[in-house]
Amino acid sequence: MVFAVVAEYDDKSWTLFHDKVFGKGCCPPELEEVGKTIVRNCRGLPLAIVAISGLLAKSSRTVEYWKYVADNTNAALNMGEDRKIRISKLVQLWMAEGILKPMRYRSLEEIGEDNLKDLTDSEYEPIKLPVCFKLLSVxxxxxxxxxxxxxxxxxxxxxxxxxxxxxxxxxxxxxxxxxxxxxxxxxxxxxxxxxxxxxxxxxxxxxxxxxxxxxxxxxxxxxxxxxxxxxxxxxxxxxxxxxxxxxxxxxxxxxxxxxxxxxxxxxxxxxxxxxxxxxxxxxxxxxxxxxxxxxxxxxxxxxxxxxxxxxxxxxxxxxxxxxxxxxxxxxxxxxxxxxxxxxxxxxxxxxxxxxxxxxxxxxxxxxxxxxxxxxxxxxxxxxxxxxxxxxxxxxxxxxxxxxxxxxxxxxxxxxxxxxxxxxxxxxxxxxxxxx
Incomplete structure (x- = not known):
């Protein structure tokens, strides 16, 4: 199975990110600056924001971890040209970057696939997942x-x-x-x-x-x-x-x-x-x-x-x-x-x-x-x-x-x-x- 990778722009990037991570809650002040840095790294791509925010919603909400994500993620899309990537390869990229956090009795592959399922079941349709990492580990x-x-x-x-x-x-x-x-x-x-x-x-x-x-x-x-x-x-x-x-x-x-x-x-x-x-x-x-x-x-x-x-x-x-x-x-x-x-x-x-x-x-x-x-x-x-x-x-x-x-x-x-x-x-x- 593959998902297409497309470039789309959205002026409401921060709102999209905030709602996905915090829902009806508020972003802690100490995370707001680094959160906006992460959003800027997505270059206005709402689907990239959905992918990153979906991961952060389930991860540790510490300044150190968010800075790590900000320093190691970037939208790397070929603008205007659709691309495709296999789910298994995308999960492997997430694993290589250290974005996926281990859970007891669950493999990293299973955790990554669950995150992808969350994205495809989200309200933002149609979901076409971006490759949004400039990886130093790949x-x-x-x-x-x-x-x-x-x-x-x-x-x-x-x-x-x-x-x-x-x-x-x-x-x-x-x-x-x-x-x-x-x-x-x-x-x-x-x-x-x-x-x-x-x-x-x-x-x-x-x-x-x-x-x-x-x-x-x-x-x-x-x-x-x-x-x-x-x-x-x-x-x-x-x-x-x-x-x-x-x-x-x-x-x-x-x-x-x-x-x-x-x-x-x-x-x-x-x-x-x-x-x-x-x-x-x-x-x-x-x-x-x-x-x-x-x-x-x-x-x-x-x-x-x-x-x-x-x-x-x-x-x-x-x-x-x-x-x-x-x-x-x-x-x-x-x-x-x-x-x-x-x-x-x-x-x-x-x-x-x-x-x-x-x-x-x-x-x-x-x-x-x-x-x-x-x-x-x-x-x-x-x-x-x-x-x-x-x-x-x-x-x-x-x-x-x-x-x-x-x-x-x-x-x-x-x-x-x-x-x-x-x-x-x-x-x-x-x-x-x-x-």
Whole structure:
């Protein structure tokens, strides 16, 4: 999901700020001057004011904190030109700036998303969120960089490599492990088809929350061996680690799972010609009890006993192979669509698979909101019971066979006959057009 970023001017900036922060109350005299400084930094942008004031309304009302916000925020908008930013990235920027304050039993990501929800539910409609920070804690890199340059950024919390890098420029990734405050690292991609080797020290960065490669993948090394008497004494548990995406031939061993207990998003690519890399540890996925999103791209046969945690909300399967002659009630790609197993799954995407028969019903995905099928040229039909899922809002088919497209149309027609006109159907191309 994205929000557009637009520039708007409003002569009542202070009133807007005051009402959002204090409601019907009054601004304390000691905060008025610094508050007006914050408003001036928003350059008359009412949506920037809404964003900042929404955060301050829930934060400490001290002169010191407000001065910190004033010194580290500024409207950085391209006037007259709409821009878009993903919610997750905006929250990461807020985290990097230190605007979001920790709360017991809540992650910073959850706190940030709550603040965004407050904005979208506010009376100022339509809400289009601005990127309103001139961040000293965020670095966007679109060129070369050196070891020395990185070491000067000891307080950096968020680094985005915005353009593709040549492989020799990635030799300095080890330098990133010296940035102990680093929370987010994102690589746009590289001009190389081989994965990027991450340094072993990546397992010794307790503050790192998100590690993502948007195009291509990483090789994740095994954690360093432990020297404790029981073999576990020196393990660093990375409680903040939430994203690992994409990892080539991810080894889901007991030791790795113990180190990332709060992982929420995992992307895996599995390729052939990988000695010693098998599926033997993948039952451990079930022990990642906080995992919400899994992307699996595999050219190998997927084992039928693959187990997933019940916390799943989004599942993407691409190129996954399975012996379809054994496919009965086990469902797509040999995954066990057992009743009650995917209670929280909201998004299911299946790509480039040779599934022909799919047997499932609404009890298997009672919370599903979005179903995407891409290049399933052998799929005969979508189970009719899928349309009975009360939360289902969208079925999308891209380059699937005509019979599958027809079954989706039948599902929509049946739901409309029952008075459900909310189910949206999107069909693009057909198997013939794709071939």
């Amino acid at each position: 670095l966007c890199i679109d060129g070369t960089y050196s070891h020395e340059e990185i070491l000067r950024l000891v307080n950096m919390r968020c680094i985005h490599f915005e353009t593709r890098l040549f492989r020799h420029l990635l030799n300095n990734l080890e330098s990133l492990t010296l940035l102990w405050n680093l929370q987010t690292v994102t690589l746009a991609g590289t001009w190389s088809i081989t994965p990027v080797n991450l340094p072993t020290e990546i397992w010794e960065m307790p503050q790192l929350r998100h590690l993502k490669k948007e195009d291509g993948d990483f090789y994740l090394p095994d954690p360093p061996s432990t020297n404790g008497k029981n073999g576990r004494g020196d393990i660093i548990v990375l409680k903040n680690r939430q994203t690992l995406y994409m990892i080539r031939n991810f080894r889901c061993t007991d030791e790795i799972v113990r180190r990332i207990p709060n992982l929420k998003k995992l992307g895996i690519t599995r390729r052939r010609f990988s000695s010693g890399i098998g599926w033997e540890y993948y039952d451990n996925l079930a022990h990642l009890s906080n995992l919400e999103s899994l992307y699996l791209d595999s050219v190998h046969n997927v084992p039928q006993n693959l187990c997933f945690p019940r916390s799943f909300k989004k599942l993407t399967l691409q190129n996954c192979q399975v012996p379809w002659e054994d496919l009965t009630s086990k469902g797509v790609n040999g995954i066990l669509w057992k009743e009650g197993h995917f209670l929280e799954l909201k998004s299911l995407r299946i790509e480039h698979s040779h599934v022909a028969e799919w047997i499932a019903d609404s009890s298997h995905f009672p919370s599903l909101e979005k179903l995407e099928l891409v290049n399933l040229t052998d799929l005969e039909e979508i189970p009719l019971g899928i349309g009975e899922i009360p939360t289902l809002g969208t079925i999308s088919l891209t380059y699937c066979c005509d019979s599958a497209n027809s079954s989706a149309e039948k599902i929509q027609e049946e739901q409309q006959s029952l008075g459900n006109y909310d189910l949206q159907l999107r069909i693009r191309g057909g198997a013939r057009g794709f071939l």
